[in-house]
Amino acid sequence: MTTQTATAPRAGDPQAVSHKIRDNKAKKVDPAFIWMLVPAALVFTVLLTIPLLTGVFYTFTNFKGYGDWHFVGLTNYKNLFSDDIIWGSYLFTFKYAIVASILTNIIALGLALVLNSKMKARTFFRGVFFVPYILPVLVVSYIFSYLFTNNLPQIGQALGWEWLSTSLLANEDLAWLAIVVVGVWQSVAYNTIIYLAGLQTVPEEIYEASALDGAGPVRRLWSMTLPLIIPYLGINMVLSFKGFLGVFDQIVALTSGGPGTATQSISYLIFKNGFQGGEYAYQTANGVIYFLIVVALSFAQLRFTQSQERV
Amino acid sequence: MTATTANHDSAGSADSLLGKAEPEVYRVRRGSKGTFGRTNWWTTLLAVVLSLTVLVPLYFTVVTAFKTPEELATSGWALPRSWSLDNFATAWEMTSYPRRVLTSSIITVGATVFTLLSNSMVAYALGRNMHRPWFRRLYYYFVAALFVPFPIIMLPVVKETALLHLDNEAGLILLYVVYGLAFNILMYTSFIKSIPEELEEAAAMDGASRWTIFWRIIFPLLSPMNATVGILTCLWAWNDFLLPLVILTDQTKATLPLAQYVFQGQFNTNYPVSFASYLMAIAPMFLVYVIAQRWVISGVMRGSQK
Secondary structure, rough: HHHHOHHHHHOOOOOOHHHHHHHHHHHHHHHHHHHHHHHHHHHHHHHHHHHHHHHHHHOOOOOOOOOOOOOOOOHHHHHHOEEEEEHHHHEEEEEEEHHHHHHHHHHHHHHHHHHHOOOHHHHHHHHHHHHHOOOHHHHHHHHHHHHHHHHHHHHHHOOOOHHHHOHHOOOOOOOOHHHHHHHHHHHHHHHHHHHHHHHHHOOOOHHHHHHOOOOHHHHHHHHHHHHHHHHOOOOHHHHHHHHHOOOOOOHHOOOOOOOOOOOOOOHHHHHHHOOOOOOOHHHHHHHHHHHHHHHHHHHHHHHHHHHHHHH | OHHHHHHHHHHHHHHHOOOOOOOHHHHHHHHOOOOOOOOOOOHHHHHHHHHHHHHHHHHHHHHHHHHOOOHHHHHOOOOOOOOHHHHHHHHHHOOOOHHHHHHHHHHHHHHHHHHHHHHHHHHHHHHHOOOOHHHHHHHHHHHHHHHHOOOHHHHHHHHHHHHOOOHHHHHHHHHHHHHHHHHHHHHHHHHHHHHOOOOHHHHOOOOOOOOHHHHHHHHHHHHHHHHHHHHHHHHHHHHHHHHHHHOOOOHOOOOOOHHHHHHHHHHOOHHHHHHHHHHHHHHHHHHHHHHHHHHHHHHHHHHHHO
């Protein structure tokens, strides 16, 4: 900022030298800056932009991933909309992402409030609750897969609950819930951290003032804490929703998209049919649609963040 | 985000300057009302109960890893009869554990080191030249990658890395460095703007080149951001499954998570051995976490506020 307000050098000014440097900077770019950027820009283009462009290009062809191909125009996109498997995967992914985001945020917010209170061994508990975040999703999913197939049915049988007496993962109607459990178990950690950061921006003085005025804990939570951390709630919801839309590892480890096609997420479908099903072009078109959804979401997030910052 | 914290800080210091007498009043109130200052045993109890949701699956993983299949069938929750390391030995050999750890370490260390060195440099060059249109365009070009979900480029990237002979550890490192760029630039540039340029001008007058300025002055000053970016990159590269799955064509170069996947297909009946393997896959990062817990959490916290 200071460089733009700097004025022309004046003779006899003791600061003239530094002004001269500033002026030079305004006119000429230090070549070192160029050298710092060029390699990164090149590698970035080769490994990200070119794949993106070739991917989009192939969506207008019938490329299988190997062999010959020719242009088919918008056929892939048209077919996407009349494909039950695609619709199924979007339905599952959105259902999963909505339920998982809501659950994650409710739990994370509650947990953050607990961890932010004047409790014993706060640092220790923060450490414990953060553990799921540092574990690989795949391994966590395998561990839960065992719990779902072996331990939970035992509990279900003991309690006489029919829906829990067999593996959730083999149940076409409930398998998605099992994936929700694993997804939420792991993401609560990160969201809690964001809420904790948010809670720290709430000045303690207002609590003390409200306590003097006789506001109870529920009242304080509802009319002071929540309104003050609403921006964090908004960002968290969008971020976790975006994250859950890309669910992949859990699907691979827990259900492989089954039973049937009940839990095929979008990214799993792109991976599976794109690589092994000879649907390279078609699934990349699916990826483009998915991309557009993510972009729309991101702009919604941006708008939301900006509107909050203006307040 | 930084603006609000700054305001908050100044407000806090102003308060402490103004109201010297007031804390006395508060302290009396605190004591009588019990909401502030005193340990809240209810939330502590709640935290204990809730932490079971994290600890029970971990407990289960540990005890299962030490059992025999027969023992597991009869007693799912009980402690193992003997703490034998046989399962670990089997898993160690089946997954060629030392080689997996080496591969995962090479990839994680490589990705983290190169990310820190290159991404901070890119962010510096951009951050100091945001008033120039071309630099600003380049900035948006990099940051736009935040919106690109991996599945859309997955298939072409796999073809391309195979073509360029990057379907190996080096390729993975490069991909982590490049795919992290968008987010890391956001992290670094906001911080770089807060570093006064006068510092660099002074060094320039002493004859330091731009490179010297970056490595000797800016890079050390970036430490808090380096820690955050380092931790996030490290966790990502170590735990990632999808990229190694699609990029690494040579099975002998599998990473730790990838090895669990390969392992699962071959030995899915012997749960204790699988669990021993899971535990071994988790262990290195878990140990690092236990030692560096405070930094990891604060690093991630800083990253989450962006």
